Amino acid sequence: MLRDVTFGxxxxxxxxxxxxxxxxxxxxxxxFMVGIFFVQSFAVxxxxxxxxxxxxxxxxxxxxxxxxxVKGIVVLLVLTAVLNVFFAKGATPAEQPLWSxxxxxxxxxxxxxxxxxxxRLVYLVIGSSxxxxxxxxxDLTHAVESxxxxxxxxxxxxxxxxxIMSLTLSFIPSLIEETDRIIRAQKARGADFDTGGLIKRxxxxxxxxxxxxxxxxxxxxELANAMNSRCYxxxxxxxxxRVMKLGWRDYVAAFVTVAFFAGIFVLYAMRGSWGGVxxxxx
Numbered sequence: 001m002l003r004d005v006t007f008g009x010x011x012x013x014x015x016x017x018x019x020x021x022x023x024x025x026x027x028x029x030x031x032f033m034v035g036i037f038f039v040q041s042f043a044v045x046x047x048x049x050x051x052x053x054x055x056x057x058x059x060x061x062x063x064x065x066x067x068x069x070v071k072g073i074v075v076l077l078v079l080t081a082v083l084n085v086f087f088a089k090g091a092t093p094a095e096q097p098l099w100s101x102x103x104x105x106x107x108x109x110x111x112x113x114x115x116x117x118x119x120r121l122v123y124l125v126i127g128s129s130x131x132x133x134x135x136x137x138x139d140l141t142h143a144v145e146s147x148x149x150x151x152x153x154x155x156x157x158x159x160x161x162x163x164i165m166s167l168t169l170s171f172i173p174s175l176i177e178e179t180d181r182i183i184r185a186q187k188a189r190g191a192d193f194d195t196g197g198l199i200k201r202x203x204x205x206x207x208x209x210x211x212x213x214x215x216x217x218x219x220x221x222e223l224a225n226a227m228n229s230r231c232y233x234x235x236x237x238x239x240x241x242r243v244m245k246l247g248w249r250d251y252v253a254a255f256v257t258v259a260f261f262a263g264i265f266v267l268y269a270m271r272g273s274w275g276g277v278x279x280x281x282x
Contacts, residue, residue: 022143
């Protein structure tokens with residue numbers, strides 16, 4: 001399970017998506033996350049699937065690496081789908097339930113809503129994974145700092161916030177590797193993490209948390225000493241080693257993505273008004 005966590009991990013490459021400006025990739029990812037909630041039709045979900053697969057193909061990131069990120073939210077996906085199936089009512093008062101028992105009723109509308117929520121969550125995770133797999137944590141931090149520069153007018157500590165984000169992202173892969181190493185060491189000593197109920201498994205992970213916390217504090221102290229020895233001062237105005245500039249790839253990607261989701265917003269606004277085109281809202 002720990003190896004399935006792709007957040008904060010970078011897949012080296014030299015593809016079209018890898019060479020895009022991190023600021024554009026971050027903004028387009030946010031646009032994708034917002035736009036996916038305006039999709040109300042399974043046919044439009046099909047277009048989004050083709051768009052997402054095209055982005056993954058252009059990024060040259062293995063599809064298996066992208067899909068691994070979905071494994072981490074399987075429980076959330078199942079729970080959300082079940083809640084929508086059993087608690088969503090019919091689209092109209094006249095709709096009859098497909099199955100009922102006692103006070104539990106399952107409607108066709110509930111099944112549709114569960115499927116749509118399921119797809120939205122999966123696409124959100126996949127979209128964010130493409131961003132992190134094709135962007136180094138340093139570039140992502142510089143992008144956040146650059147986009148938040150206007151907040152300096154209200155004395156918001158943009159650089160300090162970006163530094164905290166950079167350190168957090170850089171620590172995620174190392175903490176995952178250390179956790180996996182501790183688990184394998186405990187298993188070699190006879191520890192059992194795979195059998196028993198939920199409470200037993202939770203208690204079995206207690207011996208892992210203590211050395212993990214100790215190791216995390218040790219890493220943080222070493223990093224703080226290294227920064228102090230180099231006379232680092234966060235409040236000082238600092239410059240970037242690599243200046244971020246927009247290129248033709250960024251304009252092409254922005255135009256295609258904005259045009260695609262502009263069409264989705266138009267379909268969302270026009271849903272139900274085109275009586276003969278039922279695929280807009282089915």
